[in-house]
Amino acid sequence: GQQVMQIPQYQHVQEGEDFTTYCNSSTTLSNIQWYKQRPGGHPVFLIQLVKSGEVKKQKRLTFQFGEAKKNSSLHITATQTTDVGTYFCALQGAGGTSYGKLTFGQGTILTVHP
Amino acid sequence: DAEITQSPRHKITETGRQVTLACHQTWNHNNMFWYRQDLGHGLRLIHYSYGVQDTNKGEVSDGYSVSRSNTEDLPLTLESAASSQTSVYFCASSEGTALPYEQYFGPGTRLTVT
Numbered sequence: 001g002q003q004v005m006q007i008p009q010y011q012h013v014q015e016g017e018d019f020t021t022y023c024n025s026s027t028t029l030s031n032i033q034w035y036k037q038r039p040g041g042h043p044v045f046l047i048q049l050v051k052s053g054e055v056k057k058q059k060r061l062t063f064q065f066g067e068a069k070k071n072s073s074l075h076i077t078a079t080q081t082t083d084v085g086t087y088f089c090a091l092q093g094a095g096g097t098s099y100g101k102l103t104f105g106q107g108t109i110l111t112v113h114p
Numbered sequence: 115d116a117e118i119t120q121s122p123r124h125k126i127t128e129t130g131r132q133v134t135l136a137c138h139q140t141w142n143h144n145n146m147f148w149y150r151q152d153l154g155h156g157l158r159l160i161h162y163s164y165g166v167q168d169t170n171k172g173e174v175s176d177g178y179s180v181s182r183s184n185t186e187d188l189p190l191t192l193e194s195a196a197s198s199q200t201s202v203y204f205c206a207s208s209e210g211t212a213l214p215y216e217q218y219f220g221p222g223t224r225l226t227v228t
Contacts, residue, residue, distance in 0.1 A: 006156075033216060042204055043157065045216040088156060101172070102147075102217060104157040 004091050006105030014113050019076040021108035023089035031092050032072045033102065034063060038085040046074075048092075079112045086110070116141040120205050120220040128228055133192040135223050137205030144210035146188040147217065148172075148180060150201040157204065163188055164210060195227045 006023045013019050023032065031050045035043040047056055049065035049072060056063045060083075062075045076083055086109045090102040118139040127133050137146065148160040159172030161180040169180050177199060179191045192199055202224050206217040 042219040042222050043206075043217075044219070048216060101159060101162060102157075103159075104149075106154070106156040 004089060004103060004105045006089055006108060008108055009106060010109050010111075012111045012113065013079050015081060016078050019079050019083070019110055020073055021087050021089075021110075022071065022073045023105050024071045025091060027070070029069050029072075029091055032065060033090045033092060034072075034074055035088045035090060035104075036085050037088065037107075041085075043088060076110075079110070081112050081114055084110060084112050118205060118207055118218055118220040120203075120223050122223060123221065124224045124226075126226045126228060127195050129195060129197060131195050133195050133225065135190045135192075135203055135205075135225070137188050137190065137220060138186055139205075139207040139218070139220075140186065141207060141209075141218065142185055143207040143218075144185070145208045145217075146182070147206045147208075148178070148188065148190045149204045149206065150174065150199075151204060151222075152201050160190065160203075161188075192225075195225075197227050199225065200227045201225060 004023050004025045033048045034046040036046055037043045047063050052069050053067045054065040060077045064073045086107040088107045089105045092102055121136045144165045147162040149157040151157050158174045160174055160178050161172055163169050163182040166182050180188055182188055202222050204222045205220040208215045208217045
């Protein structure tokens with residue numbers, strides 16, 4: 001099945017610094033989703049990217065889908081303590097036995113020091 | 115408001131016992147999923163269902179079973195609990211009409227097998 005590598009595994013930043021997490025796949029993706037999980041909480045959907053080269057923004061968060069649809073990134077500008085949590089990318093199967101299923105990256109755990 | 119609930123939220127059981135974790139959603143979603151989350155492994159798919167009477171194995175299905183007798187519920191059963199099944203379990207649901215679609219996660223069940 002499809003696999004995705006997400007890096008880094010951990011990121012510690014000072015409040016106000018920027019943060020980026022990356023997801024890479026060896027195969028072309030139909031779409032990619034991003035989720036955030038607060039400590040002790042459950043994953044919550046942030047966004048989905050479908051088109052090659054797509055860029056979407058949510059306030060301080062910028063999501064990109066690579067031109068070849070094999071990689072994606074999430075960038076947070078000027079982190080705040082509310083950004084703490086684990087960020088996951090997830091690949092969604094587009095056909096055959098993988099249709100509709102999500103394959104999650106390992107996640108990046110973000111800690112923000114005030 | 116529509117929601118997805120899991121019960122119990124915490125469970126301690128002994129090795130060899132049968133355990134059932136409940137998942138109930140009120141969105142009328144066709145698709146339901148069970149994941150386990152362990153440190154260093156992200157979220158791994160256990161079983162999933164695309165509708166009533168439909169069940170499918172995920173990547174870590176050994177020792178687990180599910181049944182789908184109605185749209186709202188997908189209980190997860192551990193046939194004979196093992197210490198390796200100590201984990202946090204998340205249920206999720208999604209619409210099933212056309213890709214891409216996001217998944218909505220329940221609050222999770224923390225299971226400890228002693």
